[in-house]
Amino acid sequence: MALVLARFAFGFSLTWIIAGVLLLATLLCIRLVGIAVVAFTDERRGNVAGAVAVALLVIGSLVLIYFLGDRLHTALGASFLADGANWVAGGNHLSAAAVFGAMSGVAALAAIPAWLNRPRLTPEEKAERAEANRALKEKLAAERAKAREKAEKEHAKAVKEQAKAQAAAAKEAKAAAKAAGADSKAAAAGGKRAKAEVAAARGPRRAGLGWTALFMLLLGAVMLAFAFSVAPLAPPRNASAAAATYYLTLAERARPIYVAGGGLVGVGLLLLMLWQVWRRPAE
Incomplete structure (x- = not known):
């Protein structure tokens, strides 16, 4: 399993390394060709200089890709994920995990332009969204305040009823067992209502x-x-x-x-x- 992860990481990382080096080489080529065109008055000499610069950049890019890929291979091979010299393909020409990692890297690269070109909100839309969020928060806060006030009133009412029931039970201690049982049931019901209201007054879960x-x-x-x-x-x-x-x-x-x-x-x-x-x- 660890070896499969190492092969996947190698393919994914190598794809990003190649893409980064090629992007950098492309930008440098455009810059150097532009300089060559401006620097030489003779069009032929400018074209030759630009071609030489592009050829050198292509060779340098290939050398840099090989160097970075070799460093990546050495680093992953020395880690605890891999074991042995032929850990990428195990003696085969291709590794399914490495190919899958490379495909995943290409898919991730393909998603970057869409992420960069995602629709962005204008300042007016941002202000409208912020105003709507603020109004919603105020509405929720008002509803919570009303619910809390209602729960407090019901709790106070239940406490008063419980106190009255306890006072009546104390005065009627010599009454019949049935009346005492009814009073105790009323007190228990009041206690349950109070507990339920206290539990309802707790905040929401995170x-x-x-x-x-x-x-x-x-x-x-x-x-x-x-x-x-x-x-x-x-x-x-x-x-x-x-x-x-x-x-x-x-x-x-x-x-x-x-x-x-x-x-x-x-x-x-x-x-x-x-x-x-x-x-x-x-x-």
Whole structure:
């Protein structure tokens, strides 16, 4: 599993390195060709100078791509993710994980222009949106204030009723058991209403904690499921000795993935419990 991640990271990073070097080379070519055209009065000499500059930049770009790719290969090969000299393809010509990483890098690069050209709000639209948000917040604050005031009034009313019921029960201590039972039921009902109103007066839950807990639980579960499908912790029962050794080696390499997935699930459970307990202050 760790080796697959290393191959994916190599393909993804190499794609971004190539794109960055080619973009830089293109900008330099445009700049140098423009300088060559202006610097020489003879058009032929300007064309020759521009062609030489472009050729040198192309050669330099290829050398830089090779150097950066070799450094990336060495850095990932020396990390804990990879093991061995032929870790990229394992003796094959191509690696599926590296090709998938390169395709993902190209897809990410293709999304950059759309992100840069995303529709932006004009100052008037921003002001209108800010005004609408402010009005919505004021409306919600007014509704919360009304609800809080109503809850406080009902709570005070329930407390008064409970006090009256307790006073009546104290005065009628020598009354019949049925009347005493009715008074105790009324007091219990008043207490339940008071508790319900106090619980209702509490603030809302923190939505950010709940969504973060859900995200971490899902991400941890996906990592654990993927790791178990690629490198199970225990070999199959009918596996031979060589196959069992191979499965144990895979499980050993995938241990960081298991630890990371279990950690994400644990943090998600903690945040879920915290989401149940920690609420916003009542406004």
